[in-house]
Amino acid sequence: MATDRILEVENLTVKYGPIEAVRGTNFFVGNQEVVSILGANGAGKSSTLKSLAGLIPHEGRITFISKDISRTEPYRIPYLGLTLCPERRGIFPDLSVEDNLLLGAYTIRKNKNLIKENIKKVYALFQRLEERKRQLAGTLSGGEQQMLAIGRALMNDPKLLMLDEPSLGLSPKLVDFIFDSLKTINKSGTAILLVEQNAMIAMEISNRIYVMQNGKFAISGNTKDVDFQTLKMKYLGV
Known part of the structure; x- marks a missing residue:
C-alpha cells in the first residue's frame, strides 16, 4: 500500500x-x-x-x-x-441528542477527557445540536438528524x-451547510x-x-x- x-x-x-x-x-x-x-x-x-x-x-x-x-x-x-455515517442516518430516536453522541464514543469510552473534548468539537461544528442536546433525537428535523449522525461518527475520532x-431529503440550504461542514472536517485532518x-x-x-x-x-x-x-x-x- x-x-x-x-x-x-x-x-x-x-x-x-x-x-x-x-x-x-x-x-x-x-x-x-x-x-x-x-x-x-x-x-x-x-x-x-x-x-x-x-x-x-x-x-x-x-x-x-x-x-x-x-x-x-x-x-x-x-x-x-474507519467510521461509517449510514444512509438515512440511523439515529436512536428515543434517546437524547447528547446520548446519541455518547454512543458514538464507545471506542474511546474509557477516556472521559477525550469524550468531553470531542463533544465540544461536535457542538462547535453543529451549534444546533448543543441547543437541543436534551431533546429526543426523533423530534429533530431531517437536517438536524443528519448533523447528529455526522456528529456521532466524529465522536470516534475517525481517520x-x-x-x-x-444530502438525502434535505433542502438546498441545509445541503450547503452540511457540505460546508464536511469541508471543515476535512481541513481538520480527516x-x-x-x-x-x-x-x-x-x-x-x-x-x-x-x-x-x-x-x-x-x-x-x-x-x-x-x-x-x-x-x-x-x-x-x-
Whole structure:
C-alpha cells in the first residue's frame, strides 16, 4: 500500500445471490483527501461502503492504514479509525441528542477527557445540536438528524469518515451547510469517502471522483479534469 494512501481497495466484489452489485472494483483514498463515489440508484455505491465497514459479505482486499481489514469483524473496524455515517442516518430516536453522541464514543469510552473534548468539537461544528442536546433525537428535523449522525461518527475520532448520501431529503440550504461542514472536517485532518447522488455539490468538495455504473467504475479522475455535463448525461441518468 502506498504510504500516501489511507485506504486501498483491490478487486472488491459484492454479490446478492446471483447478482453482482459490485464487480471487481479498485480504488483508493489518499491521506486527508475527499473522494466521492457517484452514480445513479442501484449502481453499487452503498454496497461498496457497507463492504468497507464489514457489514456485508464481500470478496477482494481492503487495506486501511497498511492493515488488511478484509475479514475484520464489523465492531472492530471503528477502533481502527474507519467510521461509517449510514444512509438515512440511523439515529436512536428515543434517546437524547447528547446520548446519541455518547454512543458514538464507545471506542474511546474509557477516556472521559477525550469524550468531553470531542463533544465540544461536535457542538462547535453543529451549534444546533448543543441547543437541543436534551431533546429526543426523533423530534429533530431531517437536517438536524443528519448533523447528529455526522456528529456521532466524529465522536470516534475517525481517520477516514465515510458518508452515505448525506444530502438525502434535505433542502438546498441545509445541503450547503452540511457540505460546508464536511469541508471543515476535512481541513481538520480527516479524510472523507463520500457516496452521493448530488454530483455537482460532491464534486465541489472532492479532490477525486469515481463514477459507478452497474457495479463498476466507468470514470475516475481528478475532479477538475471531469466534464460535469458529460458525466451527468452519460452516467448519472439525469
